[in-house]
Amino acid sequence: MQQREGFGKFLESLRGKMSLREVAHKSGLSHAYIRDLELERNRSTNEKIKPSPDTLKKLSDAYNFSYTELMEKAGYLEKESAPSGNIDVPFHDILFIQVSSREFTYHTYMGKTSINVKSLIEFSRFLDKLDDQGFKKMDSDLFVNLNMIQKYIENEGKLYFDPLGIGKHVIMAAAKQMKYHDLLQRLVARNTGKTINYSFDRSSSMESLFTPLKRPI
The missing domain is CATH 2.40.50.1020 (LytTr DNA-binding domain)
Structure with missing residues (x-):
C-alpha cells in the first residue's frame, strides 16, 4: 500500500508550533529524521522515505494523535477493512x-x-x-x-x-x-489510601513522602 499524497505536509501540520527538537525529545526520533519525513525524502540521498509503523506510534504519542488514523494516512491501513470485533481483555x-x-x-x-x-x-x-x-x-x-x-x-x-x-x-x-x-506520586497516594507530605529533600526515600490518611471518627 502506498503512502497517501501530502502525508509529509500532514505530519508538519500536526507538529504545528512545536520545534523539531521538541518533537525529537518527545518521540525519541532525531530532529533531522522528523524533518525528512515531513519532506517525504531523505535529504542525504534524495530518496523517498516512508515511516515505519513503530515510527508512527512514536509520532502519535508525541502529537497526541490517533495511531490508527496515522496508519491509515500513511497507507498501512484501509478504513473499510476495519473488523467489527474488538480485542477483549480484562x-x-x-x-x-x-x-x-x-x-x-x-x-x-x-x-x-x-x-x-x-x-x-x-x-x-x-x-x-x-x-x-x-x-x-x-x-x-x-x-x-x-x-x-x-x-x-x-x-x-x-x-x-x-x-x-x-x-x-x-x-x-x-x-x-x-x-x-x-x-x-499522586497515584501511589491515591491507590494506597495515603496522602503526600511534600519534601524538598531529594535524597530521602520516596516512602517517607507518604503517610496514612486519617479516618473520620
Whole structure:
C-alpha cells in the first residue's frame, strides 16, 4: 500500500508550533529524521522515505494523535477493512502490557497471557484504547496500568504493584520518569489510601513522602 499524497505536509501540520527538537525529545526520533519525513525524502540521498509503523506510534504519542488514523494516512491501513470485533481483555485486572509487532502480552497477579492479533487495524485501535483505560506508555514496548501502582521507587525508576515493593514490578524509561514523576506520586497516594507530605529533600526515600490518611471518627 502506498503512502497517501501530502502525508509529509500532514505530519508538519500536526507538529504545528512545536520545534523539531521538541518533537525529537518527545518521540525519541532525531530532529533531522522528523524533518525528512515531513519532506517525504531523505535529504542525504534524495530518496523517498516512508515511516515505519513503530515510527508512527512514536509520532502519535508525541502529537497526541490517533495511531490508527496515522496508519491509515500513511497507507498501512484501509478504513473499510476495519473488523467489527474488538480485542477483549480484562483491563481492570491487568498490571502491565508488553507490546511487539501484532502481538501483546498482558500481565496480571495470576500470570501472563500472550495474544496474536491478525488485523493490524484492530491492534492499533487496541493501543489507542489503552490510554482511556488508565494505561501509560513507560517504555518503547511497555504500557502500565497506573491504577494498579502501589509503590514508586524514584532513584531506581521502579513501579511496584504491591505496597511493600517485593512483588511484580516494571522499570520505566528515564524520560517517562521525568514526564510522569508528579503524577506517579499522586497515584501511589491515591491507590494506597495515603496522602503526600511534600519534601524538598531529594535524597530521602520516596516512602517517607507518604503517610496514612486519617479516618473520620
